[in-house]
Amino acid sequence: MKTVTKLITLCALILSIFVNINTSAATFTFTAIPDEDESQLRTRFEKVALYLEQKLGVKVEYVPVKSYSAAVTAFRNNQVQLAWFGGLSGVQARRLVPDSQAIAQGYEDQFFKSYFIAHYSTGLERSESFPAISQKTFTFGSKGSTSGRLMPQYYIEKHLEKKPQQAFKRVGFSGDHSRTIAQVQAGAYEIGAVNYKVWETALASGKIESNKVSVIWETPAYPDYQWTIRAGVDAKFGKGFKDKVQAALLNMNDPELLKSFPRSSFVNATNKDFEPVLTVAKKIGLID
Structure with a gap:
């Protein structure tokens, strides 16, 4: 035993x-x-x-x-x-x-937020009201992004009462926030939606040419x-x-x-x- x-x-x-x-x-x-x-x-x-x-x-x-x-x-x-x-x-x-x-x-x-950014050629300036962006070219970030797609699309549909494909001349998906900034700054798209943290970091590190691209609107927090x-x-x-x-x-x-x-x-x-x-x-x- x-x-x-x-x-x-x-x-x-x-x-x-x-x-x-x-x-x-x-x-x-x-x-x-x-x-x-x-x-x-x-x-x-x-x-x-x-x-x-x-x-x-x-x-x-x-x-x-x-x-x-x-x-x-x-x-x-x-x-x-x-x-x-x-x-x-x-x-x-x-x-x-x-x-x-x-x-x-x-x-x-x-309490995160998204920025809508615009190329200088649009003449758009920062405003508390939703900007006049109908019939511009517009790029989101990734299709699965909260700050680069989900929330911006929600506010576009809320204010313009149209799906993005009907509201804009052309709609793109850059893939990430850094590329969104680069594409709008270069004029490939007139407007873009971007994570505010990525924008502020890029701005602080000198990667943004403020005479070419700027923030025109920010979403409520989410x-x-x-x-x-x-x-x-x-x-x-x-x-x-x-x-x-x-x-x-x-x-x-x-x-x-x-x-x-x-x-x-x-x-x-x-x-x-x-x-x-x-x-x-x-x-x-x-x-x-």
Whole structure:
């Protein structure tokens, strides 16, 4: 009997060692929507990966993607367990993977906004009223962008009472906010919609020629970017892992890391915070 008991104990010990080795060997992967120049994103998120490795005690890898939809797909397929999503892409991802949760957002993401920008040739100037942009050429950012497509389209339809394709001479999708700025500045499009943070960062770094392109209108505030974690991470990385990830993000206080987002800090987020985004997406037909 003692021999059997010892054998059972030994087997349990071996199993425990195997599980621990397997858990520690697992790589925690994350991605981010490609809303800016790829080299800037890689620099930012490889630093985030190092920070998370130190805080979580597991190997962490940043997985770059080429599009917003690719970020959502990677999350759905469990190629990544964490993602820096925009409001719309986060809603889409959580609908595809039930029980996934928004766990942190930038302080500024609670009241985000989009800028409408115009080429100087339009003669348009900044106004609190919705600008006279009918029959101009217009570019959004990515088709899946909250600040570069969803909210701008909502306000276009609200004020012009037409779909963008009927309201403008030509409609484009640049792919990201940096390209939107470049295209409007070059005159390829007369008007564009852009993430206000990307605009202000580009302006501060001298990348915008203010005599060629300027802000003409800003949207009311709405919730946007957030970190969303995939359901099931505790089963893969150990009990309480989700809480550890959330704590690491909320306690990210390195000025250089925060500046790269740019955000002043990260605060708690929940799925409920992004219900207004879902409502707008349904209203303009981007989500059923």
